[in-house]
Amino acid sequence: MSWHVDHELLVHYQGGRLGDTASFSVEAHLVGCAPCRRLISDAIDPARRDQLWAGVIDRMDWPDPRRAERALARVGVPAHTARLLATTPSIRMPWLLSMVTVLVAAVVASHSFGEGPFLFLVVAPLVPVAGIAVSFGRSIDPLYEVGLATPTGGFRLMLIRATSVLVSSLAVSMVPAVLLTEARWMVVWMIPALAVTVLTLLVSTVISVSAAAGVVCTLWLVGVAMTELGASTRYAAFGASAQMTFGGLALGSAALLMIRRQSFERVGHDWKETG
Amino acid sequence: MNNSIELEGVTKRYGSVHALDRVDLTIGSGITGLLGPNGAGKTTLLRILATVLAPDSGATVLLGRDPAMSDDRTEIRRRLGYMPQEPGFYRNFTVFEFVDYVGILKQITDRSQRHDEVRRVLDHVDLTEVARRKIKALSGGMRRRLALAQALLAHPDLLLLDEPTAGLDPEQRLRFRAVVSQLPNRPVVLLSTHQTEDVVALCERVIVLASGVVRFDGTPMTMTEAARGRVWTATEQDIGALLSWRMGDGKFRHIGDPPAGAAQAEPTIDDAYLLLAGRDALTVAS
Numbered sequence: 001m002s003w004h005v006d007h008e009l010l011v012h013y014q015g016g017r018l019g020d021t022a023s024f025s026v027e028a029h030l031v032g033c034a035p036c037r038r039l040i041s042d043a044i045d046p047a048r049r050d051q052l053w054a055g056v057i058d059r060m061d062w063p064d065p066r067r068a069e070r071a072l073a074r075v076g077v078p079a080h081t082a083r084l085l086a087t088t089p090s091i092r093m094p095w096l097l098s099m100v101t102v103l104v105a106a107v108v109a110s111h112s113f114g115e116g117p118f119l120f121l122v123v124a125p126l127v128p129v130a131g132i133a134v135s136f137g138r139s140i141d142p143l144y145e146v147g148l149a150t151p152t153g154g155f156r157l158m159l160i161r162a163t164s165v166l167v168s169s170l171a172v173s174m175v176p177a178v179l180l181t182e183a184r185w186m187v188v189w190m191i192p193a194l195a196v197t198v199l200t201l202l203v204s205t206v207i208s209v210s211a212a213a214g215v216v217c218t219l220w221l222v223g224v225a226m227t228e229l230g231a232s233t234r235y236a237a238f239g240a241s242a243q244m245t246f247g248g249l250a251l252g253s254a255a256l257l258m259i260r261r262q263s264f265e266r267v268g269h270d271w272k273e274t275g
Numbered sequence: 276m277n278n279s280i281e282l283e284g285v286t287k288r289y290g291s292v293h294a295l296d297r298v299d300l301t302i303g304s305g306i307t308g309l310l311g312p313n314g315a316g317k318t319t320l321l322r323i324l325a326t327v328l329a330p331d332s333g334a335t336v337l338l339g340r341d342p343a344m345s346d347d348r349t350e351i352r353r354r355l356g357y358m359p360q361e362p363g364f365y366r367n368f369t370v371f372e373f374v375d376y377v378g379i380l381k382q383i384t385d386r387s388q389r390h391d392e393v394r395r396v397l398d399h400v401d402l403t404e405v406a407r408r409k410i411k412a413l414s415g416g417m418r419r420r421l422a423l424a425q426a427l428l429a430h431p432d433l434l435l436l437d438e439p440t441a442g443l444d445p446e447q448r449l450r451f452r453a454v455v456s457q458l459p460n461r462p463v464v465l466l467s468t469h470q471t472e473d474v475v476a477l478c479e480r481v482i483v484l485a486s487g488v489v490r491f492d493g494t495p496m497t498m499t500e501a502a503r504g505r506v507w508t509a510t511e512q513d514i515g516a517l518l519s520w521r522m523g524d525g526k527f528r529h530i531g532d533p534p535a536g537a538a539q540a541e542p543t544i545d546d547a548y549l550l551l552a553g554r555d556a557l558t559v560a561s
Binding site: 157 | 322325326327328329345348349350352353355357359362363364365366371372375376377379380381382384386387389390393394406407422425
């Protein structure tokens with residue numbers, strides 16, 4: 001070892017006046033030199049040293065937030081809420097990519113068959129429904145029972161995750177939506193999407209969430225098919241009167257969901273008794 | 276502050292099966308053991324106390340509050356620590372992240388305070404060394420301790436532990452006992468177990484549950500005494516006994532009525548448990 005920290009270097013380092021390159025050099029030296037470590041340690045105010053050390057430990061224990069959490073923090077979401085949102089299974093990258101793939105395929109297939117945006121409009125509202133189906137319940141969430149026994153569990157956690165699902169579904173659906181030829185097709189699926197999502201949550205107060213998603217998906221597909229077959233114009237299921245109907249359905253389902261919210265506070269329909 | 280739990284006529288059914296049948300209990304501070312065979316209703320009782328399951332009928336008051344009321348239930352959950360029988364984990368989380376996440380669910384929103392609390396409970400269960408390890412890399416025993424750690428967050432006034440020693444080796448079980456016996460502030464601790472050794476080592480009170488009914492409620496010592504006069508040793512096996520087995524010295528130990536030529540033996544808590552749980556316990560034993 002060719003050099004050691006002298007008094008002048010110590011004073012500058014301690015005062016933060018050494019500059020990055022020289023500071024890194026000192027720190028690299030400290031790793032292998034116990035006498036210099038002691039010298040630096042003795043020279044620093046113990047309270048500040050403890051505070052710095054606690055910061056280092058905390059940084060090691062709690063590494064950089066995940067990508068989704070960083071994105072949420074940038075729009076002002078508190079770190080603890082961002083963590084709850086980010087644990088929603090349906091906002092993980094593999095899920096989002098698979099949904100984008102499905103929607104792009106729907107757009108391409110629609111164009112190939114000369115159907116315009118029809119297939120996309122049918123599939124897009126089902127993306128948040130599928131997201132809901134993989135975000136709640138005993139069979140999906142390994143922490144379901146522990147979470148339910150906490151003050152955030154139950155209805156509050158469901159709302160947090162449903163919000164997460166809706167926002168992420170909206171975002172992924174906008175990716176293939178830009179391939180559509182007319183701007184109005186980029187938005188007409190949104191109110192139906194909101195309606196079927198809230199309806200899924202409402203039905204999940206009676207049957208399991210996966211069964212609820214299946215029932216609502218079926219109702220949606222049958223409803224769209226019947227509307228289109230019975231109407232004199234194309235896209236009647238996404239027209240103005242249909243939008244009003246879906247808006248009313250969303251509001252009515254939300255009201256009933258509030259009335260039924262207690263059902264989220266107890267173990268669900270997919271519960272199996274074990275003892 | 277009311278630190279007790281009170282149940283009156285609590286009943287829970289699954290179809291035609293009574294998981295709990297008109298259970299009356301009052302449990303105060305200290306460690307209470309809940310003994311019973313599989314299917315006795317222990318887990319159902321703990322889930323009702325953890326506010327995740329509603330009884331079909333009967334009154335429940337936890338820490339002075341009614342879990343059927345929304346505000347009361349939230350307040351109970353703030354003061355509750357719960358380790359379920361089969362705790363689940365986010366396997367890609369580190370140990371620290373996992374407990375931190377439960378801390379968020381428990382509404383410890385100040386990050387610094389929460390992290391201090393996470394370190395405290397991890398230290399308490401001796402998991403500090405693996406705090407940055409992913410959960411999927413932990414042994415079964417470590418996962419049980421991790422499940423216990425999350426239950427200890429925020430110094431709960433009501434701590435519910437469902438089969439916490441299941442699957443632990445003897446050393447880990449001793450470590451668990453040390454942790455639970457050293458909890459500060461004497462919370463209400465209800466410990467569901469098959470292990471009579473846990474009850475003797477830890478509990479000042481024991482409740483035996485079988486077929487959804489409370490069969491015994493008292494101290495481990497009085498429970499053991501309840502078997503006095505019902506335990507025998509003999510040179511021949513008695514097929515009429517409730518249970519009979521050959522011991523290391525070649526003699527047979529009998530629980531129940533005395534066989535011919537038998538000598539009365541000093542009872543243990545295991546004998547008392549077998550007598551109290553009756554045929555249900557034997558189903559498990561076999």
